[in-house]
Amino acid sequence: MLGRTGPRLRRIGAAAALLTLVGALSLGAPGGVAADERPAPTLTDAVTERLLERGGAAVGTAAAGDTPRVAVTRSAGDWAFGTAVLATEPGSDRMPHGWLFLAERTRGEWRVALEGEEGFAEISGRSPLVGDRERPLFAQQGGAQQGGAQQAGAQQDGSGEVGAYANGDMRTGMALPTTVGADTVMTSGPHGWSGSAAPWSSLDFAGGDEVVRAARQGTAYTMCRGWVRVVHDRGYTTDYYHLWSNISANGTWVGAGAFLGYTGTDVTCGGAAYGRHVHFGLMQNGSYVGLAGHNLGKWVIENGAAAYQGSALHGSRRVYAGGALYNYGALGLTQGVVDTGGGTSVNRRTGPGTGYPVAGSAADGATVSVACSANGTAHTGRYGTTSLWNRLTDGTWVSDAYLWTGVNGPVNGWC
Structure with missing residues (x-):
């Protein structure tokens, strides 16, 4: 194109x-010249x-x-x-x-x-x-990914390998790399930075206003024409490739949602692009890591049976590769998205258990802010069975079985 x-x-x-x-x-010394000379x-x-x-x-x-x-x-x-x-x-x-x-x-x-x-x-x-x-x-970019490959929270990358993440903490604090408040098409689901090979660290986005934006604040660098990298906090880095009219940056501070360029087909540093898009990749501590289980904005990325398939979840709503994702903006590090598993809403209660009175409800896909957590009655949701309950900032409680927070445990400490 x-x-x-x-x-x-x-x-x-x-x-x-x-x-x-x-x-x-060449590591050898020239003929007739001693190595130390x-x-x-x-x-x-x-x-x-x-x-x-x-x-x-x-x-x-x-x-x-x-x-x-x-x-x-x-x-x-x-x-x-x-x-x-x-x-x-x-x-x-x-x-x-x-x-x-x-x-x-x-x-x-x-x-x-x-x-x-x-x-x-x-x-x-x-x-x-x-x-x-x-x-x-x-300072957060030194060393391999934290935690071992078999710790709780590790995710299969689709090839039989297990990705090692930061002790099961899958929060990114990022939005989609597009314009907040608009739709964009996830043209390809999770795949490798360089094709089908593991880890499945990358997604392709196209359509909408075709503007590519920083998924989170950080410092930006032009790796070559068409390729911008942004270094974030918590050891994360995001890559944006195939851009047209990308910014020229050498440590430039960019805020979340800052303009980086337009979707394109640039292959100045190599690779292929068969239609304008942004090739988006997630890194942690200098290595590409699987996206599955991480969130981009208020969507949780999941692998498919093969590279380029897969889906994204917002609450219990699933969108497969080829579908449009609405950019809700970033999910805060102490926030969660309500996932009722197909229902319309979940009860909010006055305490951490079903023995406490109902104090309202939270709709599927709603964003809630967590003040602290405590143990209560056990429930089973999309991500397993738990007795953990989250006290919201409005004083009501919701079972952790119905929230995606990115952490298998308290997201903001114990009450």
Whole structure:
């Protein structure tokens, strides 16, 4: 499809430079030169070496044929910051992979860390290149996903693998990456960032006003033309690819709902797009994670039997891939969505159990705010059996069996 093309990306800062190196870095010393006499790797070489190692771990042997693109967007003295991308061929069925990097030169050699690595969080705390709004977010980007792969709350990703999430806490605080108060089509259900492979971290959206917006506040970075990344709190990052007329950003603070670009078909860094859309991906601590069980706004994402299938739940209303989702906005971290399991409403009571008088009702799909929780009579809902009850901010109580909060337990402490 022909469409608008984005403006040429601006170079950011006087020290910014785009440096591209094709092929892997040879680790052997040149013939006749002792290993301890060879020149220290340049910044680009050091970043490329680390990028190929990380890419190999994330993608496998296929990464060896990708093209490293290293862009230094900030530098000062012995410090450097930028983006490192493994680009694929335009039209390829494989998507590009990339990370932010920080580098520090010590005794003439560059130490490089990519986001999601322990060193990234450590270096970011000392680097003069990291802004005040970036620093607390980067501090949460060091290390693998919290919790083990078998902990309560882990979700199958559709391929037999189990995704490891932050101790079963599936809250994102995000909205859909579209305009609040409008419909958009979820053209494809959960699938991998690069096709059908696990984890199923990604969704495709199109239609509506075709505007792509930040799902939550954070700092934004242009990975390449058509690809914007936003780093959020709680270790989360969101990717937006195939954009037309996307913003040029180098740590720009963006609020929830900020304009990032338009749905498009851009494949500057590789991959394929067969109709304008945004390819949306969820990461945690530098790695893509399965979307199933997480919420985007007031929709809970669920896998299908195969990649690109699946659905989204708002209360007990289910919309399958190909259907339209209304953007209700973000769900607060101490809020829940009422899910009656097909009913019209659930009773609100004056205490944590059915022995307490009814004090009203909450409609299916309604948003409620939780003040605290306590144990009471047991009930069974869509997500299992529980004796947990939630005291709402209006003083009434609702069984946790009829709420999606993203947490298998109190969402705002005990009463």
